[in-house]
Amino acid sequence: MNSGFTDILLLLAIAVVLVWAFRKVKLPAILAYLTAGIIAGPDIMGWIADPDEYHFVAELGIVLLLFSLGLEFSLPKMIAMRGQVFGLGAGQVVICTTLFAVLAVYFVEDWVSAFIIGCTLALSSTAVVIKQLGESSQLTSKKGQMTVAVLLFQDVAVVPMLIVIPLLASSSDISMWESLGYALLKGTGVVLVLMAIGKWVLPHVFREIAKLRTDELFVLATLLVALVAGGMTHLFGLSMALGAFLAGMMLGESKYKHQLEADIRPFRDILMGLFFITVGMQLDLDVFVANIHWIIGIVLGVGVVKLVIVRVLAGLMGERKEDAWGSGLMLFQMGEFGFVLASLALSFKLFDQTTASILVGVGVFGMALTPLVIQRCKSFVSYIIRPTTQPEEDNLPYPTDEHSRVLILGFGRVGQTIARFLTNEGIDYLAIDHDAKRVQEAVAGGQKVFFGNAIRRDILRAVHADEAELIIISFADDERAIDVLKAIRNLNEHAEIIVRSRDDVRLKAMMEAGATQVVPDTLEASLMLVSQILSRSGVPIRKILSRLDHARRSHYGDMHGFYPGETTDMDPEKLDRLQFLHAVSLPKNAFACGKKLIELGLEDLNLQIKSVRRGEQEFIEVHGDFELMTDDIVLLSGGPRAIEAGESYLLNG
Known part of the structure; x- marks a missing residue:
């Protein structure tokens, strides 16, 4: 069997096993690819003796990554978030790059290498952070939005960094500023040409392709556009990734955006995996082990610097300190574009293999810690600001010997809607919520809301949960709701407890924990749709109400179970x-x-x-x-x- 084929086969096999293993323990796939590269590289198994053989194919992964980034780049969104993007994001990138570059000069004694190290360490991982924010339901939170704004500017800042690195390697006698000016002129010309093609040519091309309804042709055309745009910028001496980014940005405002993104994703992910494998191959294990103390120190040092800078900048912009600390904490790691810059600098011999291996090690450690840090972000922030937030919490209204027939646990949108209807019917209620800002706003608006965690028995006793007739758990956090149910049932065996749930996955567990009725969002939405459809189909309202009542009384018995499809979450x-x-x-x-x-x-x-x-x-x-x-x-x-x-x-x- 051909040795090259055997090498690729072994590489794919180890990548599949490692991605599976890493995902099982909730670590990013990027780390699995890096580990696969380390194992397959010359220092361990030696399957791939020369990583440069795969460099061009791996570079296509970066081209497609930048193309996808261009598709997601929305000018209106950028304008709407301009304060955070160009204030917090730009400040973080500029200050961190400068500070890290100045510190790096003392170690590498070369301002060019120091500048690239500064750029590399200033960036954070868009792929890992946004994925973890989504999985931990923090993407729409204030700190999540601030984090996304910084990452958005970082992704845009990558483009000029990719332009500058080849210029720094140029041996031309022309000065740096002249080179940058010349590159800017060429870049402007390329941008204008590509934008013109994107505005007047590509929409017609994709319209004709879409009419044929041929998926293969659409995929081929998408790949061709990304690669041709990358090839055009490459011809002008600029980065291929820059051309791909511009091509994606041109098509990002079109109606084909989502289809293009879906088509390109499998190719992008596979080629990006190959890129990170080649990065792993470049890691010199002897250097890595010898400098492990430096690597850990750099990860911690860079994390602290980013944390403080984001906190200070966000504070100057008037953001809450909880959100500022949280956002800074999430951005502590080195990102995947750091690997791209380090790999590019190494290929141009702007710094040595030792420096590259240390940077790769810093990236690997940071990404490995990111899921843990984001999941525990709230606990870390609480620990950091504990001394300064106590006086503010003391100003919040805590429940002290309050009575009410109806108790609402959670005063989010659903809890507030319930409260409005109860007020309209003259029914007295009392609510508890653990979001300090929400409680302050609600109290200022005249609502009877208190600050506290519903799982704590002292809080439940303070609002006389042991005497309440009806208790509503309105937050859609199923695991927390089960814990709250158990705490309430230890105090009150007779109250009716109605629990809101996202779906029917934990319905049985909630009923066993003491819920009188569980109201799953998904099934209730289905019932509301059914009632509207039956009503418009001429079915008498009494019959509709009877059907709905039967479904609820039977705990949605006939509604459990569904036909799975390709998009079903198989977590x-x-x-x-x-x-x-x-x-x-x-x-x-x-x-x-x-x-x-x-x-x-x-x-x-x-x-x-x-x-x-x-x-x-x-x-x-x-x-x-x-x-x-x-x-x-x-x-x-x-x-x-x-x-x-x-x-x-x-x-x-």
Whole structure:
């Protein structure tokens, strides 16, 4: 077998195993690719003796990454967030780059290398941070928005950095400023040409391609546009990534934006993976191990500097200190574009292999810590500002021996809506919320809201939760709601407790924890749609209300289970709690043919039979004495693994 083919095969195999393993422990895939590169590189297994062989293909990953970034780059969004983007973002990049470059001069004794190190360390990881913000539901928070604004400016700042590095390596006699001016002139010309093509040519091209409804042609055209734009800027002596970014920006305002992004993503992710593998191959393990103390020190030092700078800048802009500290904490790591800059500088021999290996090590350590830091961000911030926030918290209204028939736990949008309706009906209520700003705003507006964490028993006793007749848990945090339910039931066994939930995944657990009624957002939205549809279809309102009441009284019994699709979230942590529907057709020699349901005992597999279709007939309610026949189609309801086992049992025994 060809040795090159064997090398690629081994590389893919180790990448697949490592990505799976890293995702299982909730670490970014980028770290898996870097580790795969380290293992495959010359220092360990030596499968790939010369990483430069794959450099061009890996560079295409950067081109497609910048193309995707251009697609997401929205001028209106930039204008709307201009204060944070150009104030906080620009300040962070400029100050951090300058400070890190000045510090680096003492170690590398070369201002060019020091400047590139400053640029590299000033950037944070857009891919890892935004993914973690989304997974931890902090993307729409104030600190999340501030973090995104800084990352947005950093991503834009990468473009001039990519232009400057080749100029710094130039051996021309022309001065640096003349080179920059010349590059700016060339860049302006290329931008104008590409923008003209994007405005007057590409929309017509993609319109014609879209009419043919050929996915392959659309994908090919997308790749061609990204690569041609990159090739044009490369011809003018600029970065290929810059051309790809401009091409993406041109198409970002078109109606094809989302389709283009979906088409390019698989190629981008695979090629980006290859790029990070080549970065890992460049890591000199001897240097890495010898300088591990420096690497850890740089990660901590860079993190502290970024934290303080973002805190000070955000404070000057009038942001809350909790949000300022939180945003600074999230941006502590070196980003994936840092690897790009380090790799580019190394290829132009602007600094040595030792420096590159140390920077790669800094990036690896930072990215490994990022998921933990973002998930625990609130705890870290609370610890940092604990001494200074105590007086403010003392000014918040805490519950002290307050009574009310109705207790609302959580005063977000849903809790406030409930409160308005109760007020309109003259029903007294009392609310608790742990968001200090929200409580202050609500109290100023005349609402009866107190600051406190509903899981704490001293808070529950202070509002006499042991005597309340009706308690509503209105926040959509299912795990926290279960803990609150247990705390309430230890105090009050008789109150009716209505719990809001995102879906029906933890409905059973909530009922077991003491909920009187669980109201899942997803299922209730379905019921509201159904009521509107039935009403407009001429069904009497009394009948509609009866159907809705039956669904709620049966705890949405008929609504559990759904047919999964390609877009269904198959997160292993959620998989065991999901309820799927699956149709099983019984062929002639199936084990279940001729057997009664009571003989099969499907209940032991945690399965339900929703219906059985026999030709044109459909049997909705089937019982133990119902006999299955050849060509019956059995609709099973249960967990994914139970359904797999049930199908195998019905067919093979």
